[in-house]
Amino acid sequence: MSMEKFASTLTDFDLHTGLSKTKKPIQRYLSAMKDMFFDKEACKKQLAEEDVLVYEFFDMGVVESEKEIAYGTSITYPGKIGDEYFMTKGHFHTVLDTAEVYYTLRGDGYMLMENPEGDWEARELKPGFAVYVPARYAHRSVNISATQQLVTFFAFPGHAGHDYGTIETTGYRKLIVEKDGKPALVDNPNWQS
Amino acid sequence: MSMEKFASTLTDFDLHTGLSKTKKPIQRYLSAMKDMFFDKEACKKQLAEEDVLVYEFFDMGVVESEKEIAYGTSITYPGKIGDEYFMTKGHFHTVLDTAEVYYTLRGDGYMLMENPEGDWEARELKPGFAVYVPARYAHRSVNISATQQLVTFFAFPGHAGHDYGTIETTGYRKLIVEKDGKPALVDNPNWQS
Numbered sequence: 001m002s003m004e005k006f007a008s009t010l011t012d013f014d015l016h017t018g019l020s021k022t023k024k025p026i027q028r029y030l031s032a033m034k035d036m037f038f039d040k041e042a043c044k045k046q047l048a049e050e051d052v053l054v055y056e057f058f059d060m061g062v063v064e065s066e067k068e069i070a071y072g073t074s075i076t077y078p079g080k081i082g083d084e085y086f087m088t089k090g091h092f093h094t095v096l097d098t099a100e101v102y103y104t105l106r107g108d109g110y111m112l113m114e115n116p117e118g119d120w121e122a123r124e125l126k127p128g129f130a131v132y133v134p135a136r137y138a139h140r141s142v143n144i145s146a147t148q149q150l151v152t153f154f155a156f157p158g159h160a161g162h163d164y165g166t167i168e169t170t171g172y173r174k175l176i177v178e179k180d181g182k183p184a185l186v187d188n189p190n191w192q193s
Numbered sequence: 194m195s196m197e198k199f200a201s202t203l204t205d206f207d208l209h210t211g212l213s214k215t216k217k218p219i220q221r222y223l224s225a226m227k228d229m230f231f232d233k234e235a236c237k238k239q240l241a242e243e244d245v246l247v248y249e250f251f252d253m254g255v256v257e258s259e260k261e262i263a264y265g266t267s268i269t270y271p272g273k274i275g276d277e278y279f280m281t282k283g284h285f286h287t288v289l290d291t292a293e294v295y296y297t298l299r300g301d302g303y304m305l306m307e308n309p310e311g312d313w314e315a316r317e318l319k320p321g322f323a324v325y326v327p328a329r330y331a332h333r334s335v336n337i338s339a340t341q342q343l344v345t346f347f348a349f350p351g352h353a354g355h356d357y358g359t360i361e362t363t364g365y366r367k368l369i370v371e372k373d374g375k376p377a378l379v380d381n382p383n384w385q386s
Contacts, residue, residue, distance in 0.1 A: 006314055006316070007306075007308075007312065007314065007327040007330065008304070008306060008314055008316050008324060008325055008326055008327055008330070009323075009324070009325040009327075010316050010317065010322055010323070010324055010325075011322065011323045011325070012321055012322050012323075013296070013321060013322070013323055014321050015298070015320055015321045060325075062292075062325075066259035066260075066350060066352075067259075067288070067290050067291045067292060067328055067350060068291075068292050068328070068350075069262070069292050069293065069294050069325075069348055069349060069350065071294045071296075071323065071325070071348065095260070097260050098260045098261075099255075099260060099261050099262050099351075100262065101262050101264045101348055103206070103264075103296075103346050105208070111201070113200075113201060115200075119200065121199055121200065121201055123199070123201050123203050124203065127208055128205055128206060128207050128208045129203055129204065129205050129206070130202075130203070130204045130205075130206055130264065130346075131201060131202070131203055132201055132202040132203075132204070132253075132255075132262075132264070133201055134200040134201055134202075135260055135261070137200065137201070153296050153323075153346060155262055155264065155294055155348030156262060157259060157260060157261075157262065157350060158292075159259075
């Protein structure tokens with residue numbers, strides 16, 4: 001059943017690690033996120049020690065059209081900067097009112113979301129659960145496990161695009177931090193309206 | 194971290210069975226597919242014995258817009274009608290030039306695809322591999338395992354829609370059957386141009 005040329009694509013994304021043997025992920029090291037964590041001193045200290053890999057994900061390069069589906073896996077590693085858990089940068093979509101779905105394959109965490117009006121929510125990312133991020137919500141994955149990667153399979157409209165800048169400038173309204181050994185949602189003191 | 198009302202959605206899709214404890218799947222029994230299998234006698238015999246469940250999948254009812262993502266799991270059960278493996282009905286999208294992605298969670302099978310011009314391809318559905326079905330291709334999941342469900346997580350543009358009728362009328366150009374104990378692609382003698 002072999003054909004020479006395919007219109008379809010077949011790609012490996014390991015169900016446990018989220019990684020691929022054939023595609024290269026985009027990697028985000030702490031140095032690329034140093035202004036995103038609340039505790040600047042802890043971040044500086046970690047960077048002096050080691051510039052750790054915080055998360056990685058795949059961009060399959062599909063055509064930027066509403067008829068295509070951008071998809072891949074996202075892997076957020078366990079760790080903290082101060083009390084704040086490792087997380088993705090998070091982003092709005094450039095076409096603001098487009099949705100995205102994340103299906104969790106492994107790990108334990110939260111999807112932290114907020115829209116420009118200031119509504120926010122946090123949803124559990126746990127194996128076998130899908131979170132549907134509604135249109136207009138910036139979204140960030142947060143890994144609350146001390147030991148395991150948070151691995152999700154995501155899909156969004158091909159024309160949605162990523163707007164990292166907006167939420168990077170203001171910061172998220174909420175942070176997810178460890179408090180008395182448990183994850184807690186707290187206000188972000190550095191949030192700028 | 195509980196909120197009272199969510200804009201986002203959280204849904205359970207078991208990573209092993211593909212089923213949900215909170216949502217009802219759409220179920221396709223053999224009686225709803227009796228003209229789709231090649232061996233009409235074997236089909237009749239099976240129906241006289243028991244109207245078996247061939248596959249089931251979820252329709253999350255997202256708004257039919259290119260800004261939304263339709264998603265869920267699809268579960269095709271093991272079995273054969275004559276030599277032909279259990280499969281889904283298969284469909285074109287109503288908006289013909291929209292794509293779809295299938296990520297396999299469990300099992301062993303093929304995605305059988307063909308476009309109106311007569312190009313066709315078959316791609317392996319195996320755990321940890323994503324098949325990207327290109328725009329304009331009808332697609333059908335085929336379970337070649339004798340014992341296990343074929344479980345996939347799928348996502349497609351919210352406005353794509355399902356056109357089951359076109360491919361149901363002509364049939365697929367190819368069948369996937371068991372031959373000498375192994376899956377084989379053969380021409381469909383009943384195919385109508």
